[in-house]
Structure formats: C-alpha cells, structure tokens
Amino acid sequence: MIPQIVIIVTTVKFLFIPLYHSTDFEVHRNWLAITHNLTLDKWYYEETSEWTLDYPPFFAWLEFVLSFIAKYFDPQMLYLTNLNYKSEMTVLFQRLSVIALDFIYISGVKSCSNLIGNGKLLVFILLITSPGLLMIDHIHFQYNGLLYGILLYSTSHIIRSNNITAAFWFAVLLNMKHIFLYVAPVYIVYLLRAYCFTISSVDGVHTPWYSFSITNLFKLGMTVIAVFGVSFGPFIQHIPQVISRLFPFKRGLCHAYWAPNFWALYTFADKVLQHVLVKFGLPVAKTEASMTGGLVQEYDHAVLPSITPTITFILTLVTMLPALVKLWHLCADRRYRVLSFVRCLVVCATCSFLFGWHVHEKAILLILIPLSFLSVLGDVDGRQFLILTTVGNYSLFPLLFPKNLLCIKIFILLTHVAISFVNIPTLYEPQGKIKGGRRRRVFRLPMLRHSESFYLYGLIALCVYENALHVVWGLDKTLPFLPLMITSVYCSIGVIYFWLSYYYYFLTFNVSRVPTLCTVNLAQKYKKTT
Incomplete structure (x- = not known):
C-alpha cells in the first residue's frame, strides 16, 4: 500500500499549489x-530585502542549485530588486521544489x-500525513520535509x-x-556512550569492563569536522557575519505569534498582572499593548522580570540534564539504548521548545516527528502521541489565517486524528475488552483519561470562538x-502537560517492561536483504 499512499498524499500536495502562502515564500525567492x-563572499551581507539569508551554508547551496532550475520557469524571480515577486510560474516552481524534495x-x-x-x-x-508538515510546507511554505527526512534517516x-x-547525516x-x-x-551523549565506550568482560561472564576507544572518537570527530569544514570552509573569512545572521538574538523572546510554550x-x-495593577491604580513600568502587536522585536515585561537569551539557554540546558544523564546510563544495555535515544530526543526537543529563545511555533514538529515513530512502540508513547499530535497540530492553525483555509486545515487535522485514535489503541487494547466497563468510556477518548479527553x-x-464568536461579538476590531493569545496559552497547557508526563515516564520507566528493537535481529535482517 505504500506506493498508493505516496501517490494520494502527493496528489493532495499538488492541489495545494494555488493556495495562500506566507512571507516565507518571498524569503526563499x-x-x-x-x-x-x-559571489559567496556577499551571500551573508546582502540586505536589499529585509528577508536576509539566515540559514547555514548547506541550505544556501541548496538554494544556489535550485536557482539554476528556477530560471527556466521565470528568470525574473531571480532579480534581487524584484521584491515580493510571485508570478504564476514562480509559485509553480517554488511549490514543485517542495514537493520534489519531499521524496527525501x-x-x-x-x-x-x-x-x-x-x-x-x-x-x-x-508520518506521511503529518498535518503540520502539510500545512507548513505545502500551504504556509517551507522546506521542513527535506530536513526531517534527513533527521529520520540519521535516526x-x-x-x-x-x-x-x-553522525554524518546529523552534521549535514x-x-x-x-x-x-x-x-x-542527545546525539553527543549517545554517540560518546554507545560508540566511543566499548564493553568487554573481565571474568568472561559477570563483570563488565568499559574502555574508551580513542579510535572511535577520532573517526567520529573527523566525520563531524569534515562536514563542518566543507560547509563553512568557503566562508572562513566571514564566520562572524555568518554567525550573526544565524543567531539574531534581537528578535525577542517570543515570535509574533507566541509558540505554545512556557x-x-x-x-x-x-499581561494579567499588568492589567490588575493598572486597574487598582498601582504603578506599572509600561501600559501599552506590548508583545501582542504581531511584530518581531525585543520587549521588556511590564511586571515580571524580563528574560534574556542567557536565561533561556541555562533553563533549557538544566531541564535537559536529567534526561541526558538517564540516556547515558541506559546506553549501557544494547537492548534498550536505541529507543531510549529516540525518547530522549523527544524529551530534549520539548525542553528546547518550552524554554528556548524566540521559539517558532513550527518547532513543534521537532517533537511530533520522532514521537510519531514511537507511537506504536509503547502504550505510554502511543497515549502521549494522541494528546500531542492533536494539540500540537492545532496550535499551527493560526499560521493559515485566511478564512477560506479553515475547512482544509480542519479536514487535514481530523483525518490524521481519526487515523491515530482508531488504529493506535488497537495495538494496546484488545477489541471488545473495555477496561472498567462501557460506562467509564462515556466521553472518554481511547487510551486517554477523562481529564485529558x-x-x-x-x-x-476554542475553534468555534476563534472563527465565529470572536467576530459575532465584535471583538475583532x-x-x-485575542484569538492568537488564547490559542497559544490553551495549547501551551497541553504541551507542558505532555512534557511533564513524558519526562516522568522516561526517567522512571521499568526497563524490563519497555518494548525494544533488537539491533542484532535488525542487523541480520538487513544483511539478508542486501
């Protein structure tokens, strides 16, 4: 069925070609x-457009290669002064480039x-029908499919x-x-522990002895250094400028549409404290509507302490540490190390999403993609996936704000959610056996608690209010x-709940009861097939 599924999903992507696209379309043009x-020495200095090049060199080279194909569609899209240019052939090329790269x-x-x-x-x-990827790449417009394809290949x-x-593909x-x-x-901890430490036996059976392999460390280090050398080598004289473009900390703590995070x-x-203090006549540093104006810029909080990039970096690292320590210890057992790696990937991606600086709402995909893989490999993974795939993908709805896209994004999400809620529970709950009787299942979604449901x-x-009541009540003027803020806050509660639940599971699960992928059997399987 895989070829048929690919054909169906690709056909849907073709149908999205004439739809709305965001400013990211102009960014990539x-x-x-x-x-x-x-020339290379000017790539990261050019600023005719406000949408300057701010991705690493390999992506810049990808744009360079695509440009030679683009000129056969419409050479005018390659004029630097043609800002906001979007002829029919330009749109066609950009959309087709995403569809083609999606095969990766x-x-x-x-x-x-x-x-x-x-x-x-x-x-x-x-994974193929991920609502987030369909909405972001093929309507909103980006190249996330290509990137997550490489991540999955590395995994x-x-x-x-x-x-x-x-390690090579992750460096790429x-x-x-x-x-x-x-x-x-996560990669650093796993590769050091699982690849650079070799396990031998002192007495042949009972006493394991760990030795550090300098050879493996050298091979690992040279692989990563070689990739970065090829990437940044041509820009060696412009490294400070490249770095300043890659890490523009002046964009502020939150994106224009707040990501649903901490x-x-x-x-x-x-905002609430500011309103309360003003209402009671107490002095407040500022009273204007900051951080809700839809702009990307630096702001200070009115009442609570303002957050700096350093604070977010420290908080992100501190929240990751317990998971990384746990992964280090789990890597000692070959049976559990690989799935522990993927689970730790999910946990640390969530930490960065919740506490990182200027997090884009689209970064939720960094959690959802590996979690989709885990959803069939454990009942807790499956249950947490059902929660996060619903909340996380819904949180992306504001990116597609035109009203004529409402039915499309709802259909995409409901189709994916229906597939998930119908099929995942069958892997863990035998059909016809409902724990606790049917009465307890009233209003409760499969595998979920009543509160989660x-x-x-x-x-x-929330959807009804945003798309109907907000306008009917005249609040749109x-x-x-307000709908954006409510969506961010409501969805952030779900994401934080997922993080706490899944983190607790990762730190406390009984290793002997967790499903595994037998790497020995996998190696034998692929040896036979190749």
Missing part, C-alpha cells in the same frame, strides 16, 4: 536571487518504518548501529538548519490578537 547573482522525507520515513514489525504501515501513514542509522553514518542536517542544535546534546504562559501572566474537547470550543 529572495535567497534564490542572492545565491544566483552574488518519504525515503527517511520508509527507512524508519522498515525497522518496525507490528505497526509498520501505521507509522508510515502517520534509522542510530537504530541500526551505523553510528558514523548517523545541522548545516542545513541550525534549529537542530536543540537536540545535538513563555506564552509567562507573558500571559505578565475533556481538554482535547476544549479545542472544539478592539482585540484582534
């Missing part, structure tokens, strides 16, 4: 023009799903114990988009950004 017309994502999905026995097809479907090699290959990924630095500590709740609390039902009320 401008990058095509920059890399096509200018399909290959990565296939590479990971092949590692699973029961649930292989379900994992493939869940599949981790599972097969091809550690050098996994970092030089495509630096957001993946968020999960780099800082959304923090900023919301600041009612929280997800709240998304329906006086409080235009």
Whole structure:
C-alpha cells in the first residue's frame, strides 16, 4: 500500500499549489536571487530585502542549485530588486521544489518504518500525513520535509548501529538548519556512550569492563569536522557575519505569534498582572499593548522580570540534564539504548521548545516527528502521541489565517486524528475488552483519561470562538490578537502537560517492561536483504 499512499498524499500536495502562502515564500525567492547573482563572499551581507539569508551554508547551496532550475520557469524571480515577486510560474516552481524534495522525507520515513514489525504501515501513514508538515510546507511554505527526512534517516542509522553514518547525516542536517542544535546534546551523549565506550568482560561472564576507544572518537570527530569544514570552509573569512545572521538574538523572546510554550504562559501572566495593577491604580513600568502587536522585536515585561537569551539557554540546558544523564546510563544495555535515544530526543526537543529563545511555533514538529515513530512502540508513547499530535497540530492553525483555509486545515487535522485514535489503541487494547466497563468510556477518548479527553474537547470550543464568536461579538476590531493569545496559552497547557508526563515516564520507566528493537535481529535482517 505504500506506493498508493505516496501517490494520494502527493496528489493532495499538488492541489495545494494555488493556495495562500506566507512571507516565507518571498524569503526563499529572495535567497534564490542572492545565491544566483552574488559571489559567496556577499551571500551573508546582502540586505536589499529585509528577508536576509539566515540559514547555514548547506541550505544556501541548496538554494544556489535550485536557482539554476528556477530560471527556466521565470528568470525574473531571480532579480534581487524584484521584491515580493510571485508570478504564476514562480509559485509553480517554488511549490514543485517542495514537493520534489519531499521524496527525501518519504525515503527517511520508509527507512524508519522498515525497522518496525507490528505497526509498520501505521507509522508510515502517520508520518506521511503529518498535518503540520502539510500545512507548513505545502500551504504556509517551507522546506521542513527535506530536513526531517534527513533527521529520520540519521535516526534509522542510530537504530541500526551505523553510528558514523548517523553522525554524518546529523552534521549535514545541522548545516542545513541550525534549529537542530536543540537536540545535538542527545546525539553527543549517545554517540560518546554507545560508540566511543566499548564493553568487554573481565571474568568472561559477570563483570563488565568499559574502555574508551580513542579510535572511535577520532573517526567520529573527523566525520563531524569534515562536514563542518566543507560547509563553512568557503566562508572562513566571514564566520562572524555568518554567525550573526544565524543567531539574531534581537528578535525577542517570543515570535509574533507566541509558540505554545512556557513563555506564552509567562507573558500571559505578565499581561494579567499588568492589567490588575493598572486597574487598582498601582504603578506599572509600561501600559501599552506590548508583545501582542504581531511584530518581531525585543520587549521588556511590564511586571515580571524580563528574560534574556542567557536565561533561556541555562533553563533549557538544566531541564535537559536529567534526561541526558538517564540516556547515558541506559546506553549501557544494547537492548534498550536505541529507543531510549529516540525518547530522549523527544524529551530534549520539548525542553528546547518550552524554554528556548524566540521559539517558532513550527518547532513543534521537532517533537511530533520522532514521537510519531514511537507511537506504536509503547502504550505510554502511543497515549502521549494522541494528546500531542492533536494539540500540537492545532496550535499551527493560526499560521493559515485566511478564512477560506479553515475547512482544509480542519479536514487535514481530523483525518490524521481519526487515523491515530482508531488504529493506535488497537495495538494496546484488545477489541471488545473495555477496561472498567462501557460506562467509564462515556466521553472518554481511547487510551486517554477523562481529564485529558475533556481538554482535547476544549479545542472544539476554542475553534468555534476563534472563527465565529470572536467576530459575532465584535471583538475583532478592539482585540484582534485575542484569538492568537488564547490559542497559544490553551495549547501551551497541553504541551507542558505532555512534557511533564513524558519526562516522568522516561526517567522512571521499568526497563524490563519497555518494548525494544533488537539491533542484532535488525542487523541480520538487513544483511539478508542486501
């Protein structure tokens, strides 16, 4: 069925070609023009457009290659001064480039799903029909499919114990988009522990002895250094300028539309306190509507302490540490190390999403993609996936703000949620056996508690308010950004709940009861097939 599924999903992507696209469309058109017309030494200095090149060199080279194909569609899209240019052929080329590069994502999905026995097809479907990727890449417009395809490909090699290959592809990924630095500590800890430490036996049976392999460390280090050398080598004289573009800390703590993370709740609390203090006549540093004006810039909080990039970095690192320590110890057992790696990847991605600086709402995919793979490999993984895939993908709805897209994004999400809630529970709950009787299942979604179910039902009320009641009540004129704030705050509660629940599970699970992927059997399987 895999070819048929690919054809169906790709056909849907073609249907999205004429739909709305965001400013990211102009961003990538401008990058095509920059890399096509200018020499390397000017790529990261060009600022004719406000959408300057701010991705690592490998992605810039990708734009350079695509530009030579783009000129056959419409050469005018490659003019640096043609700002906001979007002819029909330009739109067609940009959309087709995303669809074509998505086959790398399909290959990565296939590479990971092949590692699973029961649930292989379900994992493939869940990843291929990811609502977030469909909405962000093929309507909003970006190239996330290409990036997550490389991530999945690297992960599949981790599972097969091809550690050098996994490190190579992850290094390539970092030089495509630096957001993946968020999960780099997971790779560092895993590869050091699982690849650079070798296990031998002192007495032949009982006493394991660990030795550090300098050879393996050298091979690992040279692989990563070689990739970064090829990437940044041509820009060696311009490294400070490149770094300043990659890490623009002056963009502020929150994005224009707050990502549903801890800082959304923090900023919301600041707004509430500000309003209360003003109402009671108490002095407040500032009273204007900051951080809700839809702009990307630096702001100070009115009541609560303002947050700096250093604070977010420290908080992110501190919250990751327990998971990384746990992964270090779990890597000692070959049976559990690979899935522990993926679970730690999910945990640390969530830490960075919740506490990072200027987190984009689209970064939720960094959690959802690996969690989709885990959803069929454990009942807790499956239950947490059902919660987060619903909340996380709904949180992306404001990116597609035109009213004519409402039915499309609801249909995409409901289709994915229906597939998930119908099929995942069958892996863990035998049909016809309802724990506690049927009465306890009233209003309760499969595998979820009543409280979790009612929280997800709240998304329906939220959707009705945002798309109907807010306008009917005339609040769209006086409080235009209220729906965005409510969506961020409500969804952040779900994401934080997921983080706490899944983190606790990762730190406390009984290793002997956790499903595993037998790397020995996998190695034998692939040896036979190749």
